[in-house]
């Protein structure tokens with residue numbers, strides 16, 4: 093690909109993830125987006141996939157037909173001249189560090205909030221991770237077709253709970269049974285919930301932001317309330333600030349109802365316009381790498397093990413940071429210096445009919461992996477060594493003690509443990525006093541996968557004893573005194589030998605802070 097072509101291709105990429113609390117409507121909205129992208133033709137396809145593990149094969153069959161991908165981890169489609177990549181961030185029981193790491197591979201995030209519930213726990217956690225990256229965050233307030241909270245409250249909550257300004261791009265006119273439409277502050281029109289008798293969905297607003305007097309379509313009192321709200325927003329609300337939006341300090345807020353496909357396309361249209369194309373990546377040596385640099389390079393942000401024991405292969409997901417990926421190309425694995433030929437790659441393409449399949453900076457490729465890759469690895473094609481900035485460590489919240497069931501099989505136990513920990517499947521800690529193994533994770537499923545893989549891949553049966561959720565805080569080794577450890581704050585060290593306390597709960601942490609006011613405790617992301 094010539095450099096001009098590469099530039100044009102990269103400029104078209106929009107790579108993002110949806111963050112939300114379970115049940116807010118992520119799957120429903122994703123499905124609507126795929127419909128707009130022409131990837132699926134019927135609603136219900138993605139939902140069918142979600143309802144239980146056993147429907148997975150149906151989903152795979154659909155994916156094969158449509159040529160999307162072997163998993164639904166990455167969905168790609170074209171819309172309005174742009175190439176969209178949606179990276180799935182599993183929620184529910186699948187919630188894991190992979191979910192967090194996926195957020196390291198996107199250029200923007202979409203936060204879906206249930207308008208009746210407001211900001212919920214998992215959204216808050218995911219938001220924190222995205223916020224650290226300083227990338228733009230777009231908000232979709234969902235389920236307007238049901239009675240929800242006051243829109244003004246929802247906007248205020250963004251600032252109160254998340255510390256991000258909200259700028260309403262559009263505004264609900266009524267809600268639930270009384271929903272009539274959206275007042276669009278950007279396109280200066282009203283988008284009707286149901287089209288009027290003449291079949292119009294969009295009614296223009298005049299220079300004063302009002303509907304023409306001849307429009308009898310909108311319920312008078314709802315209309316007045318809307319105008320009052322708009323006046324309030326204009327006078328006392330946040331000022332639209334694109335610079336803040338790009339830095340993740342202000343979030344453009346869209347309202348809608350994914351289930352009834354209302355407001356979703358309006359959101360998509362603006363999102364595609366505003367969301368950034370892939371930008372430069374920070375390298376370990378402190379320099380920045382342009383996405384249009386000629387030589388291919390990328391980093392592994394997720395490794396998915398195949399749960400089927402008959403297929404022990406894994407897929408390493410690589411975010412392309414620069415250049416163009418070619419099937420069969422030779423790359424160097426920065427960590428080992430080893431050359432690897434990328435024959436078995438699976439690109440996440442929406443359109444199997446496309447003659448030339450290319451993947452460039454911003455896209456994701458899945459590499460079948462036989463054990464070469466680790467989370468955070470850089471691969472590069474040029475002569476110049478490239479190492480991407482390390483992925484952040486996350487603070488686990490759930491902990492287990494783990495031992496080998498069969499003491500005679502310590503060797504395979506240690507080998508499995510070491511490899512799975514390196515891969516980033518779980519976090520490993522050792523207790524100070526007895527050197528016991530403690531595993532940490534952000535989601536319960538990580539433990540289950542760990543146990544399964546220890547047994548299946550390393551022939552090591554493990555016994556895991558839950559110690560429940562803990563608040564993990566690292567302490568400066570210079571300040572550490574082993575006497576600080578008590579029954580309510582287990583002292584352990586991580587794989588880098590850095591000490592941390594696992595506090596029983598926040599009260600235990602506060603008690604500690606009161607007792608040792610000079611000791612600085614820190615969390616990872």
Ligand code: G4P
Nearest residue numbers: 114115116117118119120234235236237238349350351352
């Ligand atoms: P998730 O991926 O974020 O977990 O949410 P999902 O899309 O699965 O949606 C969760 C539930 O909320 C689903 O109902 C879905 O139909 C519903 N939902 C999503 N968007 C809207 C909306 O705009 N309005 C309303 N009223 N409901 C919405 P469910 O009963 O759990 O599933 P199903 O039986 O309808 O499939």
